[in-house]
Amino acid sequence: MPDQPHLLIDRLPKCELHIHIEGSLEPELMFALAQRNKVKLPFASVEEVRKAYQFSQLQDFLDIYYQGMSVLITEQDFFDLAWAYLERARADNVRYVEMFFDPQGHTSRGVAFATVVGGLHRACQEAAARLGIRASLIMCFLRHLSEAEAEATLDQAQAHRSRIIGVGLDSSEKGHPPSKFRTVYRRAREMGLHLVAHAGEEGPPEYVWEALDVLGVERVDHGNRSLEDDSLVARLARERMPLTVCPLSNLKLCVVRDLRRHPLRRMMDKGLTVTVNSDDPAYFGGYVGDNYRAVQQALGLGRDELIAVARNGFLAAFMPEDERKKALTEFDAAVAALGR
Ligand code: HPA
Ligand code: ZN
Secondary structure (H helix, E strand, O other), X not given: OOOOHHHHHHHOOEEEEEEEHHHHOOHHHHHHHHHHHOOOOOOOOHHHHHHOOOOOOHHHHHHHHHHHHHHOOOHHHHHHHHHHHHHHHHHOOXXXXXXXXXXXXXXXXXXXXHHHHHHHHHHHHHHXXXXXXXXXXXXXXXXXXXXXXXXXXXXXXXXXXXXXXXXXXXXXXXXXXXXXXXXXXXXXXXXXXXXXXXXXXXOOHHHHHHHHHHHOOOEEEEOHHHHHOHHHHHHHHHOOOEEEEOHHHHHHOOOOOOHHHOOHHXXXXXOXXXXXXXXXXXXXXXXXXXXXXXXXXXXXXXXXXHHHHHHHHHHHOOOOHHHHHHHXXXXXHHHHHHOO
């Protein structure tokens, strides 16, 4: 066993199930694409962009995140964005990725749905061949927009059904409960899509209940505020409902004041199926490995806890059962090879 937790973290095979691909746009690539596409940015330099990344709540981040994605115009841009992320994931020993994308952030600017999906899908395919990573796409609806707009987005997705494995719900949580999207989720389920939603990041436990009971989600993204409701915690534990937790995001968006107060360990102690993810790594100061290291250090997670969290990723992933069995066997073999 590597006696350094950091070595163990490096070597553990990982999944990433909560990454907004537009949130992996590093300032350097933002500037390169702005130049390539002749888009004007309100920042003079990479340093100036990084300095602007000070947030006191989710909305502060979202304002700058939607502005940043304005440089993404062509299919190649979307490929380059996803490829840069996938190379970083490979360096973190990530084997399996489900990436979120926000089609409405692009179609609202006149970029075709097909352009977005085309570039992202090509990167996912190349990742299997060149990086040994299985990657797929989850399309998110922007919850500050109407359900009718989400439905129009689902209509556009029909032509690309085979390239999308599920739908999610992101953007401004407060005031936009999951129940606002009841009908579009029912339709997505009828299309055979997997269902997830952000809930309990800033919103109350009631939003997590709604995500479960009204939308019928199979995983909850974030879910931090579930801990305020004991009967909700019991339900999540009983159903082994995975939570995709994002520690550095929580810190940057002031969902937690200090990583030492992060609820991840409490979640584990209550029997919840927690996974560790990066959310928007270019904005929140770290990729998935950085998130593992940060939370390990802050909470003093031990070897068995780190292994359990990484293994949960493979339990929570939307892969066919035969593939999951194989992935878990490989995971257990990789852990055994590390020794004690
Ligand atoms: N929360 C909600 N919406 C988002 C996020 C997030 O952390 N990142 C990108 N869209
Ligand atoms: Zn998110």
